[in-house]
Amino acid sequence: MSTTTPTPSPRAAPSAPAPEPVDRRITREVLRDLGRERTARRRVPLPKGNLGPSLRNTLAVTTAPLEMLLEHERRLGPVFTLRLAHQAVVWGIGAEANHDILVKQADAFGWRESRFGDLWPLLGDSFFAIDGPYHQQSRRMLLPAFHAKTVGGLAQGILDEAVEGAAQLQPGTRVDINGWVRELAMRIALRVLAGIGTDSDVERRFAHAFERALAFHGRPLPLQMLRGPRTPYADMRRARAELDGLVRDEIDRRRAADDPGPGVLGMLVAATDEAGRPLPPGLVRDHLMTLLFAGHDTTTATFSFLAHEVGRNTGVRDELLAELDSELVDGVPTARQLDGTALPVLERVLSEALRRYPAAWVGPRRTLRDVEVAGVEIPAGMAVHYSSWATHHLEELYPQPMAFRPDRFLPGGEVDALPKGAYVPFGGGSRICLGKRFAEYELRAIVATVLSRVLLDPDPADPLRLSFTPTLGPKGGLRMAVRPR
Numbered sequence: 001m002s003t004t005t006p007t008p009s010p011r012a013a014p015s016a017p018a019p020e021p022v023d024r025r026i027t028r029e030v031l032r033d034l035g036r037e038r039t040a041r042r043r044v045p046l047p048k049g050n051l052g053p054s055l056r057n058t059l060a061v062t063t064a065p066l067e068m069l070l071e072h073e074r075r076l077g078p079v080f081t082l083r084l085a086h087q088a089v090v091w092g093i094g095a096e097a098n099h100d101i102l103v104k105q106a107d108a109f110g111w112r113e114s115r116f117g118d119l120w121p122l123l124g125d126s127f128f129a130i131d132g133p134y135h136q137q138s139r140r141m142l143l144p145a146f147h148a149k150t151v152g153g154l155a156q157g158i159l160d161e162a163v164e165g166a167a168q169l170q171p172g173t174r175v176d177i178n179g180w181v182r183e184l185a186m187r188i189a190l191r192v193l194a195g196i197g198t199d200s201d202v203e204r205r206f207a208h209a210f211e212r213a214l215a216f217h218g219r220p221l222p223l224q225m226l227r228g229p230r231t232p233y234a235d236m237r238r239a240r241a242e243l244d245g246l247v248r249d250e251i252d253r254r255r256a257a258d259d260p261g262p263g264v265l266g267m268l269v270a271a272t273d274e275a276g277r278p279l280p281p282g283l284v285r286d287h288l289m290t291l292l293f294a295g296h297d298t299t300t301a302t303f304s305f306l307a308h309e310v311g312r313n314t315g316v317r318d319e320l321l322a323e324l325d326s327e328l329v330d331g332v333p334t335a336r337q338l339d340g341t342a343l344p345v346l347e348r349v350l351s352e353a354l355r356r357y358p359a360a361w362v363g364p365r366r367t368l369r370d371v372e373v374a375g376v377e378i379p380a381g382m383a384v385h386y387s388s389w390a391t392h393h394l395e396e397l398y399p400q401p402m403a404f405r406p407d408r409f410l411p412g413g414e415v416d417a418l419p420k421g422a423y424v425p426f427g428g429g430s431r432i433c434l435g436k437r438f439a440e441y442e443l444r445a446i447v448a449t450v451l452s453r454v455l456l457d458p459d460p461a462d463p464l465r466l467s468f469t470p471t472l473g474p475k476g477g478l479r480m481a482v483r484p485r
């Protein structure tokens with residue numbers, strides 16, 4: 001069973017005013033998009049590209065986005081415009097574009113009125129939909145939960161769960177490895193990170209409602225846009241209402257007991273603003289949901305992709321198994337061995353999995369002012385997307401980009417010489433992934449404990465297929481054969 005999760009020390013809640021709400025009704029959003037484009041184009045021409053309505057491009061972004069983006073990058077250069085549904089979207093691909101968007105010109109890009117807004121019905125007005133001082137102060141408030149020392153302190157809890165989870169993988173069976181890791185990652189997130197693991201009924205109901213709510217974002221876009229009592233939207237709102245109730249009960253219980261309780265939830269319950277006022281329960285919920293949302297699909301998909309590639313690249317697998325066999329005692333890493341320095345082969349395999357399949361493959365923004373990206377001017381008010389996935393597959397940065405070659409990441413190897421912005425699976429700059437360290441500890445723990453016990457072979461009858469919304473993942477799960485070591 002897990003060791004107890006401590007409560008990270010709370011920091012002051014934001015004193016900056018919360019942002020004004022945005023009218024998220026679909027018709028309003030479409031009209032706003034079209035109006036902003038008209039105003040922008042009157043002043044500055046859009047980067048070259050495909051500005052006419054195109055069903056082909058609109059569908060391709062949900063069926064084969066990598067091929068589509070690479071093809072446009074080859075023809076038009078690193079910055080181009082595509083009309084997707086009604087909206088003209090400027091894409092920035094490549095190291096320079098990423099660095100401009102994430103670091104050099106980051107102040108020219110907002111998240112609030114970008115496609116991140118689609119997450120509002122589930123996540124409310126939280127991290128993915130805020131900018132400026134309110135975002136910086138909210139991030140500062142949450143940071144103690146993700147410091148090296150805090151996450152290092154959670155390593156044993158993560159390991160305990162990983163060992164228990166790995167024991168469920170019985171040799172001789174076929175398992176949907178993506179489904180298996182989703183359950184494990186949900187337990188780790190709830191028990192170890194959030195600190196909600198004391199009541200198994202609450203945990204079960206939470207996990208179930210969370211998966212139901214999340215499934216909405218994996219539905220085809222036209223279905224997501226439907227409204228009415230029996231639509232996927234209505235089901236997601238019901239799931240969210242259940243989650244709201246569960247989080248609110250947990251907050252009430254902790255406040256009534258005058259004990260904030262463990263984990264990130266404890267930290268949020270304990271946080272007060274400068275006047276000593278606690279965070280409103282709705283905001284605690286939005287932050288908690290955002291952390292769980294941001295970490296769940298991403299971490300689970302990364303493990304599944306890694307298992308798939310290690311399973312079919314026997315040279316890589318042998319090297320990884322040799323390292324685990326020589327460094328681990330009884331097939332379980334120590335908490336210290338999860339810090340990224342102790343198991344270099346595992347580290348390279350993880351880096352290559354995140355290159356080849358960066359789960360958060362697209363980063364949506366909106367320009368807040370006119371700005372130059374990779375030497376191309378983009379007017380204020382435009383939707384701009386960067387793509388780690390497309391960048392990670394540019395031949396000039398990563399020779400044989402489709403090949404799974406962890407040795408790229410050897411010290412002094414091809415990746416060392418790459419420019420800033422070439423490798424961005426966790427984004428970059430001041431909004432780099434908040435949960436990066438936690439995700440890495442969790443992935444190292446799961447990979448090491450699983451592969452020390454069993455081998456996972458891809459099922460030739462069930463090839464990997466990809467889904468792209470809300471993140472890159474294995475479509476319909478990923479069945480693998482479990483073999484004894």
Ligand code: HEM
Nearest residue numbers: 291294295298299302360363425426427431433434435439
């Ligand atoms: C392998 C797993 C993960 C990957 C690949 C990943 C990737 C990313 C990326 C690319 C961004 C930036 C998006 C952009 O620039 O548009 C991001 C942001 C974020 N991630 Fe992660 N993430 C992972 C796991 C996690 C986990 C476990 C958590 C929390 C427990 C988390 C919390 C966040 C948050 C809160 C942000 C927004 C940060 C901000 O706005 O300041 N992520 N993540």
